Amino acid sequence: MVVVLKNPAHPAEVRSLVSWLEGMGLDIHVTVGRETTILGLVGDTSMVDIDLIQALDIVEEVKRIQEPYKKANRKFHTEDTVVDVSGVPVGGGHFALIAGPCSVESEEQIIRVAQAVKASGANLLRGGAFKPRTSPYAFQGLGAEGLKLLLEAKKATGLPIVSEIMDLTQLPLFEDVDLLQVGARNMQNFDLLRELGRTQKPVLLKRGLSSTLQELLMSAEYIMAGGNENVILCERGIRTFETYTRNTLDLSAIPSLKALTHLPVIVDPSHATGIARMVPPLALAATAAGTDGLIIEVHNDPPHALCDGPQSITPAQFDEVAAGIRQVLPYAYRYGA
Ligand code: PEP
Ligand code: MN
Numbered sequence: 001m002v003v004v005l006k007n008p009a010h011p012a013e014v015r016s017l018v019s020w021l022e023g024m025g026l027d028i029h030v031t032v033g034r035e036t037t038i039l040g041l042v043g044d045t046s047m048v049d050i051d052l053i054q055a056l057d058i059v060e061e062v063k064r065i066q067e068p069y070k071k072a073n074r075k076f077h078t079e080d081t082v083v084d085v086s087g088v089p090v091g092g093g094h095f096a097l098i099a100g101p102c103s104v105e106s107e108e109q110i111i112r113v114a115q116a117v118k119a120s121g122a123n124l125l126r127g128g129a130f131k132p133r134t135s136p137y138a139f140q141g142l143g144a145e146g147l148k149l150l151l152e153a154k155k156a157t158g159l160p161i162v163s164e165i166m167d168l169t170q171l172p173l174f175e176d177v178d179l180l181q182v183g184a185r186n187m188q189n190f191d192l193l194r195e196l197g198r199t200q201k202p203v204l205l206k207r208g209l210s211s212t213l214q215e216l217l218m219s220a221e222y223i224m225a226g227g228n229e230n231v232i233l234c235e236r237g238i239r240t241f242e243t244y245t246r247n248t249l250d251l252s253a254i255p256s257l258k259a260l261t262h263l264p265v266i267v268d269p270s271h272a273t274g275i276a277r278m279v280p281p282l283a284l285a286a287t288a289a290g291t292d293g294l295i296i297e298v299h300n301d302p303p304h305a306l307c308d309g310p311q312s313i314t315p316a317q318f319d320e321v322a323a324g325i326r327q328v329l330p331y332a333y334r335y336g337a
Contacts, residue, residue, distance in 0.1 A: 002075055003039040003053060004061040013058050014039075024048065029076045036060070040076035067260070069217045071224035072231070077262040080335075083230045085202045086160040086178040088123050090232055091264030095329060096293025098162055098266070099318055100126035101300075102308035103139065104146035112300050114153040116315035121322040124179065125150070125159040126295055130166045131307055132185045139306040144173055151176055162204060162295070168195040177201075184208050184236055184271070187219050197226020204295075206234040206268070209247070213256055220263060232264045233257060234295065235286075237272030246274025246311070249282055254289045258335035266293035270311045276302065279313050280321045287325050290333040296321065 005014065014037060018028045021041060026048075029040035041048065045064070054062050067073055080092035090096040099117035104110045104127040114125045129146030131139065142149065147163060154161045160178035165171065168191055174180055179202045186192060187208035196203050203223055207216045220231045235254065237247025249272035257265045269282035283294050299305045299312035313321070 001041040001045040001048060001050075002063045002065055003041065003059060004063070005037040005039070005058050006060045007036055009037040009058055017056065017058065021048075029070075031076065031078060033078060038076075038078075040070065040073075042070045042076075067214070067217075069214070069221040069261075071229065072217050072220045072261045072263055074260060074262045079262060081229065081262045081264060083202050083232050083264055085124060088160055090202075090266075091292045093334070094292070095325075096124055096232070096264070096266055096295075097122045097322060097325065098124040098126050098293060098295040099298045100162075101128075101305065102270075102297050102312065103128045103131055103141050103306055104149050105142070105306050107149050107152055109300055110149050110153040111156050113298055113315065114157045114159055116300075117298055117318055118157045118159055120315070120319040121326070122159065122318075124162055125153060125157065126162045126181075126297075127153070128164050128307070130164055130170065132164070132166055132183050133307070141307075147173055147177065154178075165192070165196075168192045171195060171199070174201070179204050179232070182206060182219075187211055187216065190219075190222055193219055193222035194226055197223040197228045200228055200230065202230040202232065203228065204232045204234055204266075206236050207238065207250075207253070210239045213253060213260065216257075217261055220261070232266060232292075233261070234266050234268055235272070235291075236268035245272070245278065247272050249273065249286075251282075251285060251289050254286060254291050255333065255335065258290060264292040266295060267291045268295045270295070270297040270308070270313075274308075274311045276311055276313050276317070279311065280317065280324065283321050284324050284328050287328045288332055290335055294325070 026043040031038045082092040099122040131141035162179040164181040181204040184206045240248040267286035297312040302309045302312040
Protein backbone atom coordinates (compact mmCIF):
# COMPACT_ATOMS: atom_id res chain seq x y z
CA MET A 1 0.00 0.00 0.00
CA VAL A 2 1.20 3.49 -0.83
CA VAL A 3 0.19 6.62 1.06
CA VAL A 4 0.79 9.89 -0.81
CA LEU A 5 0.96 12.88 1.51
CA LYS A 6 -0.23 16.40 0.83
CA ASN A 7 2.32 19.03 -0.05
CA PRO A 8 3.83 20.37 2.16
CA ALA A 9 4.02 17.52 4.65
CA HIS A 10 5.25 18.70 8.05
CA PRO A 11 7.97 16.43 9.45
CA ALA A 12 6.35 16.15 12.89
CA GLU A 13 3.03 15.05 11.38
CA VAL A 14 4.81 12.59 9.09
CA ARG A 15 6.70 11.13 12.06
CA SER A 16 3.52 10.69 14.06
CA LEU A 17 1.73 9.01 11.11
CA VAL A 18 4.72 6.71 10.57
CA SER A 19 4.85 5.63 14.20
CA TRP A 20 1.09 5.00 14.21
CA LEU A 21 1.44 2.77 11.13
CA GLU A 22 4.49 1.04 12.58
CA GLY A 23 2.35 0.29 15.62
CA MET A 24 0.27 -1.92 13.30
CA GLY A 25 3.36 -4.07 12.69
CA LEU A 26 4.20 -2.57 9.30
CA ASP A 27 7.56 -1.45 7.89
CA ILE A 28 7.29 2.07 6.56
CA HIS A 29 9.56 3.32 3.76
CA VAL A 30 9.46 7.09 3.54
CA THR A 31 10.38 8.68 0.21
CA VAL A 32 10.73 12.45 0.29
CA GLY A 33 10.59 13.76 -3.26
CA ARG A 34 10.83 17.31 -4.53
CA GLU A 35 7.05 17.60 -4.77
CA THR A 36 5.57 14.85 -2.63
CA THR A 37 6.29 12.60 0.29
CA ILE A 38 5.29 8.99 -0.17
CA LEU A 39 4.99 6.26 2.46
CA GLY A 40 5.43 2.67 1.34
CA LEU A 41 3.71 0.26 3.72
CA VAL A 42 5.38 -3.14 3.72
CA GLY A 43 3.91 -6.09 5.57
CA ASP A 44 0.41 -7.43 6.02
CA THR A 45 -1.74 -4.46 5.04
CA SER A 46 -4.91 -6.48 4.87
CA MET A 47 -5.98 -5.16 8.29
CA VAL A 48 -5.32 -1.52 7.43
CA ASP A 49 -8.47 0.59 7.10
CA ILE A 50 -7.89 2.62 3.92
CA ASP A 51 -10.79 4.98 4.67
CA LEU A 52 -9.35 5.83 8.06
CA ILE A 53 -6.00 6.79 6.54
CA GLN A 54 -7.63 8.61 3.64
CA ALA A 55 -9.54 10.74 6.11
CA LEU A 56 -6.37 12.12 7.73
CA ASP A 57 -5.62 15.78 7.01
CA ILE A 58 -2.12 15.21 5.68
CA VAL A 59 -3.08 12.39 3.33
CA GLU A 60 -3.66 13.13 -0.35
CA GLU A 61 -4.25 9.62 -1.62
CA VAL A 62 -4.01 5.99 -0.58
CA LYS A 63 -3.40 3.21 -3.09
CA ARG A 64 -3.32 -0.49 -2.63
CA ILE A 65 -0.68 -1.70 -4.99
CA GLN A 66 -1.03 -4.92 -6.87
CA GLU A 67 2.62 -5.79 -7.21
CA PRO A 68 3.69 -8.34 -4.61
CA TYR A 69 7.29 -7.10 -4.75
CA LYS A 70 7.96 -4.18 -2.45
CA LYS A 71 11.68 -3.65 -2.07
CA ALA A 72 12.33 -3.95 -5.79
CA ASN A 73 9.35 -1.73 -6.63
CA ARG A 74 10.03 1.69 -8.11
CA LYS A 75 6.95 3.02 -6.36
CA PHE A 76 8.79 2.88 -3.04
CA HIS A 77 12.12 3.97 -4.39
CA THR A 78 11.80 6.42 -7.24
CA GLU A 79 15.52 6.97 -7.83
CA ASP A 80 17.56 4.49 -9.85
CA THR A 81 19.65 2.20 -7.68
CA VAL A 82 23.36 2.28 -8.40
CA VAL A 83 25.06 -1.00 -7.49
CA ASP A 84 28.72 -0.67 -6.59
CA VAL A 85 30.64 -3.66 -7.97
CA SER A 86 34.01 -3.25 -6.25
CA GLY A 87 34.32 0.36 -7.37
CA VAL A 88 32.46 0.03 -10.68
CA PRO A 89 29.06 1.73 -10.42
CA VAL A 90 26.21 0.05 -12.33
CA GLY A 91 22.85 1.77 -12.97
CA GLY A 92 21.63 5.34 -12.73
CA GLY A 93 23.50 6.35 -15.89
CA HIS A 94 26.57 4.21 -15.18
CA PHE A 95 27.00 1.62 -17.94
CA ALA A 96 28.39 -1.84 -17.21
CA LEU A 97 30.26 -3.37 -20.11
CA ILE A 98 30.88 -6.95 -19.03
CA ALA A 99 32.86 -9.21 -21.34
CA GLY A 100 34.77 -12.46 -21.27
CA PRO A 101 34.49 -16.10 -22.20
CA CYS A 102 31.55 -18.33 -21.37
CA SER A 103 33.98 -20.54 -19.43
CA VAL A 104 37.41 -20.07 -18.01
CA GLU A 105 39.55 -22.63 -19.85
CA SER A 106 43.17 -21.85 -18.97
CA GLU A 107 45.24 -19.13 -17.36
CA GLU A 108 46.58 -17.97 -20.72
CA GLN A 109 43.11 -17.83 -22.27
CA ILE A 110 41.44 -15.85 -19.51
CA ILE A 111 44.30 -13.37 -19.10
CA ARG A 112 44.54 -12.76 -22.85
CA VAL A 113 40.82 -12.18 -23.20
CA ALA A 114 40.73 -10.01 -20.06
CA GLN A 115 43.51 -7.76 -21.35
CA ALA A 116 41.87 -7.46 -24.76
CA VAL A 117 38.38 -6.61 -23.52
CA LYS A 118 39.78 -4.15 -21.00
CA ALA A 119 41.66 -2.37 -23.79
CA SER A 120 38.35 -2.12 -25.68
CA GLY A 121 36.56 -0.52 -22.76
CA ALA A 122 35.05 -3.38 -20.75
CA ASN A 123 34.81 -2.50 -17.06
CA LEU A 124 33.97 -5.98 -15.70
CA LEU A 125 35.29 -9.42 -16.66
CA ARG A 126 33.04 -12.48 -16.95
CA GLY A 127 34.12 -16.10 -16.86
CA GLY A 128 32.20 -19.21 -15.87
CA ALA A 129 33.82 -21.71 -13.53
CA PHE A 130 30.75 -23.76 -12.64
CA LYS A 131 28.71 -24.31 -15.79
CA PRO A 132 25.04 -25.31 -15.92
CA ARG A 133 25.12 -27.51 -19.05
CA THR A 134 22.10 -29.16 -20.59
CA SER A 135 24.09 -32.36 -21.12
CA PRO A 136 25.89 -34.06 -18.22
CA TYR A 137 28.52 -35.16 -20.77
CA ALA A 138 29.39 -31.59 -21.82
CA PHE A 139 32.27 -29.60 -20.29
CA GLN A 140 31.11 -28.63 -16.81
CA GLY A 141 33.67 -25.88 -16.16
CA LEU A 142 36.94 -25.94 -14.22
CA GLY A 143 35.17 -25.38 -10.89
CA ALA A 144 37.26 -23.97 -8.05
CA GLU A 145 40.35 -23.99 -10.29
CA GLY A 146 38.47 -21.80 -12.77
CA LEU A 147 37.75 -19.25 -10.05
CA LYS A 148 41.45 -19.18 -9.15
CA LEU A 149 42.37 -18.44 -12.77
CA LEU A 150 39.72 -15.75 -12.92
CA LEU A 151 41.29 -14.15 -9.85
CA GLU A 152 44.65 -14.20 -11.65
CA ALA A 153 43.06 -12.31 -14.54
CA LYS A 154 41.60 -9.83 -12.06
CA LYS A 155 45.06 -9.34 -10.60
CA ALA A 156 46.59 -8.89 -14.04
CA THR A 157 44.03 -6.36 -15.29
CA GLY A 158 42.35 -4.83 -12.24
CA LEU A 159 38.93 -5.74 -13.69
CA PRO A 160 36.36 -6.87 -11.10
CA ILE A 161 35.04 -10.33 -11.95
CA VAL A 162 31.64 -11.91 -12.56
CA SER A 163 31.02 -15.64 -12.24
CA GLU A 164 28.05 -17.95 -11.85
CA ILE A 165 27.27 -19.56 -8.51
CA MET A 166 25.13 -22.67 -8.94
CA ASP A 167 24.65 -23.84 -5.40
CA LEU A 168 24.64 -22.24 -1.96
CA THR A 169 27.37 -24.60 -0.73
CA GLN A 170 29.75 -22.89 -3.22
CA LEU A 171 29.43 -19.54 -1.45
CA PRO A 172 32.76 -19.71 0.45
CA LEU A 173 34.58 -20.20 -2.87
CA PHE A 174 33.12 -16.94 -4.17
CA GLU A 175 34.51 -14.70 -1.44
CA ASP A 176 36.75 -12.79 -3.87
CA VAL A 177 34.30 -12.78 -6.78
CA ASP A 178 32.94 -9.27 -7.16
CA LEU A 179 29.57 -9.98 -8.81
CA LEU A 180 27.80 -13.29 -8.26
CA GLN A 181 25.77 -14.43 -11.24
CA VAL A 182 22.61 -16.43 -10.66
CA GLY A 183 21.94 -18.13 -13.98
CA ALA A 184 18.64 -18.42 -15.83
CA ARG A 185 18.20 -22.01 -14.67
CA ASN A 186 18.65 -21.01 -11.05
CA MET A 187 16.46 -17.91 -11.05
CA GLN A 188 13.96 -19.68 -8.83
CA ASN A 189 16.43 -21.56 -6.65
CA PHE A 190 14.91 -19.91 -3.61
CA ASP A 191 17.34 -21.39 -1.08
CA LEU A 192 20.24 -19.93 -3.06
CA LEU A 193 18.50 -16.56 -3.40
CA ARG A 194 17.76 -16.45 0.33
CA GLU A 195 21.38 -17.27 1.15
CA LEU A 196 22.63 -14.52 -1.18
CA GLY A 197 20.23 -12.18 0.60
CA ARG A 198 22.19 -12.74 3.80
CA THR A 199 25.36 -11.42 2.17
CA GLN A 200 26.09 -7.94 0.87
CA LYS A 201 27.56 -9.29 -2.36
CA PRO A 202 26.34 -7.74 -5.61
CA VAL A 203 24.19 -10.28 -7.47
CA LEU A 204 23.55 -10.50 -11.21
CA LEU A 205 20.16 -12.17 -11.47
CA LYS A 206 19.35 -13.56 -14.90
CA ARG A 207 15.81 -13.97 -16.11
CA GLY A 208 14.64 -17.58 -16.28
CA LEU A 209 14.07 -19.16 -19.68
CA SER A 210 10.31 -18.95 -19.34
CA SER A 211 9.89 -16.47 -16.52
CA THR A 212 7.67 -13.43 -16.51
CA LEU A 213 9.02 -10.07 -15.44
CA GLN A 214 7.01 -10.36 -12.25
CA GLU A 215 8.63 -13.71 -11.45
CA LEU A 216 12.05 -12.17 -12.07
CA LEU A 217 11.20 -9.32 -9.72
CA MET A 218 9.91 -11.73 -7.08
CA SER A 219 13.26 -13.54 -7.24
CA ALA A 220 15.04 -10.21 -6.77
CA GLU A 221 12.71 -9.63 -3.82
CA TYR A 222 13.96 -12.86 -2.20
CA ILE A 223 17.49 -11.48 -2.21
CA MET A 224 16.44 -8.01 -1.11
CA ALA A 225 14.14 -9.25 1.64
CA GLY A 226 17.19 -10.72 3.35
CA GLY A 227 18.82 -7.30 3.43
CA ASN A 228 20.94 -7.41 0.27
CA GLU A 229 19.79 -4.65 -2.06
CA ASN A 230 22.72 -5.02 -4.48
CA VAL A 231 20.83 -6.72 -7.27
CA ILE A 232 21.31 -6.23 -11.02
CA LEU A 233 18.71 -7.79 -13.33
CA CYS A 234 19.59 -9.38 -16.66
CA GLU A 235 17.41 -10.03 -19.70
CA ARG A 236 19.03 -12.94 -21.57
CA GLY A 237 16.34 -14.09 -23.96
CA ILE A 238 13.30 -16.23 -23.31
CA ARG A 239 11.77 -19.35 -24.85
CA THR A 240 9.28 -18.65 -27.59
CA PHE A 241 7.97 -20.64 -30.55
CA GLU A 242 10.83 -19.30 -32.68
CA THR A 243 13.68 -21.74 -33.07
CA TYR A 244 15.96 -19.85 -35.48
CA THR A 245 17.70 -18.17 -32.57
CA ARG A 246 18.63 -19.95 -29.34
CA ASN A 247 16.18 -17.73 -27.44
CA THR A 248 14.22 -14.60 -28.27
CA LEU A 249 15.62 -11.37 -26.88
CA ASP A 250 12.81 -9.54 -25.13
CA LEU A 251 13.92 -5.97 -25.77
CA SER A 252 10.67 -4.71 -24.28
CA ALA A 253 11.85 -6.07 -20.94
CA ILE A 254 14.22 -3.10 -20.70
CA PRO A 255 11.70 -0.23 -20.66
CA SER A 256 9.21 -2.45 -18.79
CA LEU A 257 11.64 -3.27 -15.99
CA LYS A 258 12.94 0.28 -15.83
CA ALA A 259 9.39 1.41 -15.07
CA LEU A 260 8.62 -1.38 -12.59
CA THR A 261 11.85 -1.36 -10.61
CA HIS A 262 14.69 0.92 -9.56
CA LEU A 263 17.24 -1.89 -9.95
CA PRO A 264 19.76 -1.75 -12.81
CA VAL A 265 18.79 -3.80 -15.87
CA ILE A 266 21.40 -5.25 -18.20
CA VAL A 267 21.16 -7.38 -21.35
CA ASP A 268 22.96 -10.52 -22.51
CA PRO A 269 22.75 -10.62 -26.33
CA SER A 270 24.99 -13.73 -26.48
CA HIS A 271 22.67 -16.20 -24.77
CA ALA A 272 19.65 -14.41 -26.20
CA THR A 273 20.60 -15.29 -29.76
CA GLY A 274 23.19 -18.06 -29.63
CA ILE A 275 24.64 -16.64 -32.86
CA ALA A 276 27.80 -14.52 -32.82
CA ARG A 277 26.86 -12.32 -35.80
CA MET A 278 23.66 -11.27 -34.05
CA VAL A 279 25.43 -10.08 -30.93
CA PRO A 280 26.57 -6.68 -32.30
CA PRO A 281 23.18 -5.53 -33.67
CA LEU A 282 21.32 -6.61 -30.55
CA ALA A 283 23.94 -5.09 -28.24
CA LEU A 284 23.39 -1.77 -30.01
CA ALA A 285 19.59 -2.15 -29.97
CA ALA A 286 19.61 -2.89 -26.23
CA THR A 287 21.84 0.13 -25.66
CA ALA A 288 19.45 2.36 -27.58
CA ALA A 289 16.52 0.94 -25.59
CA GLY A 290 18.11 2.08 -22.33
CA THR A 291 19.90 -0.92 -20.86
CA ASP A 292 22.25 -0.17 -17.96
CA GLY A 293 24.83 -2.53 -19.34
CA LEU A 294 25.66 -5.55 -21.47
CA ILE A 295 27.22 -8.91 -20.76
CA ILE A 296 28.89 -10.30 -23.87
CA GLU A 297 30.71 -13.57 -24.45
CA VAL A 298 34.15 -12.99 -25.98
CA HIS A 299 36.54 -15.82 -26.82
CA ASN A 300 40.05 -15.71 -28.30
CA ASP A 301 39.27 -18.71 -30.52
CA PRO A 302 35.50 -19.27 -30.79
CA PRO A 303 35.63 -22.38 -33.02
CA HIS A 304 37.61 -24.16 -30.30
CA ALA A 305 35.75 -22.80 -27.26
CA LEU A 306 34.77 -25.49 -24.73
CA CYS A 307 31.40 -23.83 -24.22
CA ASP A 308 29.17 -21.51 -26.31
CA GLY A 309 31.65 -20.99 -29.17
CA PRO A 310 28.93 -20.29 -31.79
CA GLN A 311 27.69 -17.25 -29.86
CA SER A 312 31.11 -15.95 -28.83
CA ILE A 313 32.64 -12.99 -30.62
CA THR A 314 36.37 -12.39 -30.98
CA PRO A 315 38.24 -9.61 -29.16
CA ALA A 316 38.48 -7.71 -32.47
CA GLN A 317 34.71 -7.93 -32.98
CA PHE A 318 34.19 -6.86 -29.38
CA ASP A 319 36.36 -3.83 -29.97
CA GLU A 320 34.02 -2.77 -32.79
CA VAL A 321 30.87 -3.38 -30.72
CA ALA A 322 32.30 -1.38 -27.83
CA ALA A 323 32.99 1.54 -30.16
CA GLY A 324 29.43 1.31 -31.50
CA ILE A 325 28.02 1.29 -27.97
CA ARG A 326 29.93 4.47 -27.13
CA GLN A 327 28.37 6.11 -30.20
CA VAL A 328 24.82 5.03 -29.33
CA LEU A 329 24.98 5.75 -25.59
CA PRO A 330 24.50 9.54 -25.78
CA TYR A 331 21.23 8.96 -27.72
CA ALA A 332 19.96 6.06 -25.58
CA TYR A 333 16.46 6.20 -24.15
CA ARG A 334 16.61 7.08 -20.47
CA TYR A 335 13.73 6.16 -18.21
CA GLY A 336 12.20 9.23 -16.62
CA ALA A 337 14.39 11.67 -18.55
C1 PEP B 1 26.19 -17.89 -18.86
O1 PEP B 1 26.16 -16.68 -18.60
O2 PEP B 1 27.19 -18.49 -19.26
C2 PEP B 1 24.91 -18.63 -18.73
C3 PEP B 1 24.91 -19.95 -18.59
O3 PEP B 1 23.84 -17.84 -18.81
P1 PEP B 1 22.28 -18.19 -18.65
O4 PEP B 1 22.08 -18.59 -17.24
O5 PEP B 1 21.61 -16.89 -19.01
O6 PEP B 1 21.96 -19.29 -19.63
MN1 MN C 1 27.55 -19.19 -21.99
